[in-house]
Structures are given as structure tokens and as C-alpha cells.
Amino acid sequence: MDSSGRFVARHVATLPKSGIRDFFAIVSKMKDAVSLGIGEPDFVTPYHIREAAIASLEKGRTSYTDNRGTQQFREEISRYVAKNYGPEYDPETEILGTIGVSEALDILLRSTLNPGDKVLYHEPCYVSYAPSVTLCHAEAIPIRTVAADQFALDPAALRAAWQPGCKLLILNFPTNPTGGTADRSKLEAIAKFAIEKDLLVASDEIYSELTFEGDHVSIASLPGMRERTVFLHGFSKAFAMTGFRIGYACGPAAVIDGMLKVHQYGIMCAPIMSQEAAVEALRNGRDSMLHMRDKYRERRDFIVRRFNELGLPCHLPRGAFYAFPDITSTGMDSMTFAQKLLEQQKVAMVPGTAFGEAGAGFCRASFSTSYEKIHEAGERIARFLDTIPRR
């Protein structure tokens, strides 16, 4: 019998596994399932970007780089962020290339949190936020967002959730899994509160290019926020580069310096070929990105209409590529609904509770897939709903 579990640290042993992993285990055994569970673009990385990575390898550029990333990479990031989001960051001291936003957020938490610190974040949210905080021996404090508010963060709810010891606020707009966005007035209220309580803000803006209505506003661009915000971004979603594992953090020099320490000991540097592909994406990727965004928007309109026709109320997500329908009319909880739908009709949707308790009563459906699959999923969900009494 394997008793090696005794070697695992308590705070890791008690950390729950991602609900997504459990669900993935079920789906992966099933043949012919139509999956709306994929949290990444269905597009292959645009060829001109892939070609830049190939060219990098051909030139023999296979070495380490500066821990922060190549000069060229950081300069392009600086230009891109200033142009599209507003704040100007110094490539020498205020920008750090990372292994996606996942690493950027992890090292931000590890380099800023002391044991016992508290971190505010809005739920439903990406699966890693709360566990990453726990791994820092800190306490994650969720703020519930609701469908009636299109899952935007209500500044009043933020104020209500705050308690002494809160040091950091994690924001993610547009949000995975709800597609929630925050307009300027909401962000201004959030910013005012962050300044009042002296909070550091980690703003994960990985889906920002995939904003379908209105302009995306970064909280880092608001007065008084640049000096207390770490802007986290990457290439996975906008440029369909998930497998390249490349992202970055921009923020005040002292915070970036702290992150750099964790990064240089744990990671060394992001892969050079990914950095070079990312440079190409920043320079010439806009047309490809806009093309993909338009495709997502068209698919969004279809899937949201379909859920509402089927009697599963679904708000129109203003960003990202996830629909988040309310399944409470079926009388089932999220996990039961997702499991039965998978067993009976072979459609995979991720239970909302995988994204926190605030996701109860919802399921996430990615529309980053073909029309044919979305259409087929809609037909199967209709058949599934026909078999159950509705409230």
C-alpha cells in the first residue's frame, strides 16, 4: 500500500482538486461526446505567429533569455499595453514575461502575501484563484457576483466582503466562466475602494481583446491605480496561443522586482520561441485576433439564443467565449445536471460549482467550437430537457 501521502504538506493535502479535473475524467472515457467544456480557442494559432516560432528555431534561438524576457519582447509589450490599455510601463523595470497569466498570478501572490493575509476575489471565477491563495498560506475571500448584474462586480458587495487584513483584490474582466465585464463607472468605484483600503489589485485581463460590446477598460488606467495594480495578460485567448504558455505582468517596479525573485528561482525565463512568437502576435496579430473575435461573437449570439429558447435563462456575455446558463428550472444542482446531460445525451458542460459556490445553479458552455457542434449540442439538450419535469 502506498503510504507516501504522509509526505504531502497539510495545506496541499487538504486542497480540493479542481472540479474540472473530476469532470474531465468522466468525459474523457466517453466516445462521441459533444464537448462545450473546452476552455481554450478552437482556432489553431494564426500561421504567421506559428511561423515566427519556426523561424526562431531555424535561427538556432534556443537559449535562455533575460529572466524578464527579451528586450524586444518587453518593448513590444510596453507599446501594446500603452496603445490598447493606457498605462505606460518601463520595459527595463516594470514588465516581466511569464509562463502565461497562471504563472504571473502565482508569483504575484507568492511575492506579496504573508501567511494570514486576506485576498478578495469575485466568484464565479477561474479555478486557480482561491487555491493559489491557499497555497500561500493566505485566506481567499469570495465576493459573489450574480446573473441579474451580468456577473459584474458590485462595488457595494466588495465593500461588504472586505475585512481587516485584506491586502489584495483579484479582478478578472471579462470573466471566465461568466463573460462578465465591468464598465468604467463600476471600475471607478472599485478603484476608489481599493485606494481607500490600500489594496493591491491583480487584474487578470486575459480575455480583454474578446470584448464584444463596449470598450474594455483596464483598472490600471484609472487615476491612482497604476501604482497599486499589477496588469496580467497573455496570448492564449486573443491569439489562440494556449500551448505556447506565454504571458506577462506589468506593474510598479518594486512589486515586479519581488515577482522576479520567485520567477528567476522557479522558472528562469519563458521559452524563447514563445517569446518570439508573442512578438509577432503583438506586432501583426490584430487582424487575426479581430477575425476570431467576430467568429466568437456570432457563435455567442446563437448559443445564448438557443439556451433561452430551451428555457435555460442565459444572459448575453459581453466578453470571453463562455455562456453561463441558469439550470435551476430543472430542479437539479449543477453537477447532477452536467452528469445526467453527459450520461443521457453525451453533451459536456462544466458545472458552475467548479468555479466556486457562486456558480451553483449554472453550467458553463464554451462557444469556442463549431456551429455544427453547438447546433448538435442544442438539439441534444432539448431532448434531455424533454425527459425531465420543469419547475
Added chain:
Amino acid sequence: MNSVLKLILDGEALDTAQIGKILGLGAEAVDRELAALRQQGVLLGMRPVLNPSYESEHRVRAVIEIKIRTEGVGGFDGIAERISSFEQVESCYLMSGGYDLLVVVTADNLYKVAGFVHERLARIDGVQGTSTHFFLRAYKKDGFIVNAEGSRRDQPSVSP
């Protein structure tokens, strides 16, 4: 662009009922749109895009460059329309550069293409010369990469 047309050009194999549901129109409305597009001459027809390796077991394809003399034979249009009328001709374009017409032909075998060139094309008044090139292998066709399988092979079916 017309929404029905845009969806068809996306390249997914969707029937009119599916298109109707996606666009929220209903199948009849899609049929009406398609009929209107045909009537306007925007949509000439719809065909599947076959893998050339399947096609090549049954057909050969060649591209023929044709030089033309236009005097006394009705100009480019007259000759191009005549050539286009042959059932072997898949496409026919007027070109700039070293030759005038570019014609794509398909036939059961190489000899039938050869026969088409010297028995049909070469006899048309105004055709001064031809240069025939056979297709050997296709890598991309009508926007589809021919051997695209495997690019998403390791993608998990559920991910965060």
C-alpha cells in the same frame, strides 16, 4: 455580407435547417435567401470540397495556359465563353501576363486531357498556343488544408 452567405462561406457542412436555427430565421427563410442569392447571380452553386486524393483515383486535373489571337474572332470574351462551354472545363479565367486564358480541366485520364487539348482547344480559331500542366499533389484546396488531421489531437475535451 448577407448572413446566410457568410455562414456558408465559413466552410462548415450545414443544412438549411441548421443554418436557419443558427441565424434564427427558420429553414424556409434560408431557402428564400439562397434562392434570392442565386437569382441575383451571387451564388452560382454549392458543391462539396472533396479530398483530392479521393478525386485523383477517379480523375486527373490539369491547368492549361492559352495564348489567344483576338482579331476577327470576337475578342477575348467570345473565345473564353466558347472554351468555358466544354464540360471538361472546371474554371476559366482571363489573365494578365504571359498568356491570356487560364483553364482548369478535369478528365478520366491523361489521354482524355491530351485529346481535349489537341482535338478541341487547338482547333478553336484564335487559339495560338497552349501549355498544359498536370496537377501532381494537393496540399490545400479551397481554403482547406488537405492533411489537417492531428492538429488538435491532444486537446483535452474539458479544460478550465
